Amino acid sequence: MKDISRVKRGNLFGRFNFDSISVLPAAKSLALACLFLGAGSSAFADLLWSDEFETGTALDSKTWSYDLGSWGWGNQELQTYTQHPENVRLENGNLVINVRSTGEGASSQFTSARVRTQDKLTFKYGRIEARIKMPDLADGLWPAFWTLGNNFSQVGWPFCGELDIVEMGSSGAINTGLVNRRVGSTAHWDKSGNYSGYGQFIDAAVDLDDDYHLFSMDWTPEKVTTYIDGQQIWTMRIKVDQCASCSEFHKPHFMILNVAVGGTYTGLLNPAQITATTPAEMLVDYVRIYDNGYTQLGGSAAPVKPGIKPEYSGSWYNSEQSGHGFSMEFGEDGDGLPIAVIYWYTYDSLGNPIFMVGNGVPDGYTLDIQFESPHGMKYGEFDPDSVVRENGGTAHFEFTDKYNGTFNYTPSGFSTTAWGHVAPVENLPVVKIFSIPVTNTVDP
Secondary structure, X not given: OXXXXXXXXXXXXXXXXXXXXXXXXXXXXXXXXXXXXHHHOOOOOEEEEEEOOOOOOOOOOOOOEEEOEOOOOOOOOOEEEOOOOOOEEEEOOEEEEEEEEEOOHHHOEXXXXXXXXXXXXXXXXXXXXXXEEOOOXXXXXXXXXXXXXXXXXXXXXXXXXXXXXXXXXXXXHHHOOOOOOEEEEEEEEEEOOEEEEEEEXXXXXXXXXXXXXXXXXXXXXXXXXXXXXXXXXXXXXXXXOOOXXXXXXXXXXXXXXXXXXXXXXXXXXXXXXXXXXXXXXXXXXXXXXXXXXXXXXEOOOOOOOOOOOHHHOEEEEOOOOOOOEEEEEEEEOOOXXXXXXXXXXXXXOOOOEEEEEEXXXXXXXXXXXXXXXXXXXXXXXXXXXXXXXXXXXEEEEEEEEOOEEEEEEEOOHHHXXXXXXXXXXEEEEEEEEEOOOOOOOOOO
8 A cells, every 4th residue: 555645646556567667477376375384374474473363343442543534645545544443443363454434436425444553563573463354355346565765754765665465356356357366565765755665466276265365475684575374475685785766675574554546556436436346344353563584563562572681691600510510691782682691611521621602592581502612822922813613502491580691512523632521411490590690680
């Protein structure tokens, strides 16, 4: 969906036919979607946030807001957006966006809903998905699941950037009789003061108003890729060296769900041209955001993930196990993301000290570390190139609080040879014995 309230009004998109930007080969049956799961699957990632729409009859106002009005929304749309329960509500575990109409022909009037998470829940990078049952679109309905840069209110469109995960109901789809099958996905941004857009579409083998389908987007610092039921729609590279003008896609975005009526995307600008049956419901089973390794959530409703904090820093050991003493430091890297550095002092089979070091990213109350054992530097000489960094094995820490945890270790070939540690360590209790306070107060 396009929103150009801060751009000169008019048919800005009349210059473009988004159906002809780039056409994929004929879509294979969505029954084969499992063959395409690869990067399109969310099974590999941690769920950071979701709205399952299971509680109450209205959206949670801590997360969602409503766009209201009937000014055409920059696209000569025909509907009035409301927050009336007839147009937007929770029912049977779904978010229901319901298009209603009164009158007939040229005197028809339409109401619908558009909901957003601006300022309340934002995300930079990540995998976002929604399971949606589309209404019968024929002809004139325009449903969408999409994002805008959270700085939209300050800089306007297209300077904030836009990512359309899915929109349906285009004029090209209507003209070819595929209005309930054609899925469009498009990016919009500013390029040196001028609008720029890139998009593709795919034609499903079934009508998408027949059942629920999964619409998703995987967004990393390198590229944006969208999917329907795990099958790729399009991908766009956004690295600076490949898209110098794509700064909009390296800033937080918020999500939007809506159903418009008519407008430039559909090519139907007169109420008399709308033939879609109303009431018409778009049912959203859930919306979810997964961590793809780069994800950053923000906004007033962003969940705070509990876990390891700087107060876990200090000296940890097991009193009954010689050689299992650690210096642990927890903090943030230059980008404000959590990081841990672990120093391990242990001994070889002859009783000589071995020094190991590793770093990792805390995940809740767990931490995985790849250790290295640097050695070879001569006493009194500083020659980093002479240091050999041997693979020291992997460790897994789990903490119950800032004073207690367990240590698991899988030795490498080097550590097995150098210090005779053949068997893995499993669930060895460790405790923190002291630390330097992270504030001006004494650590109790």
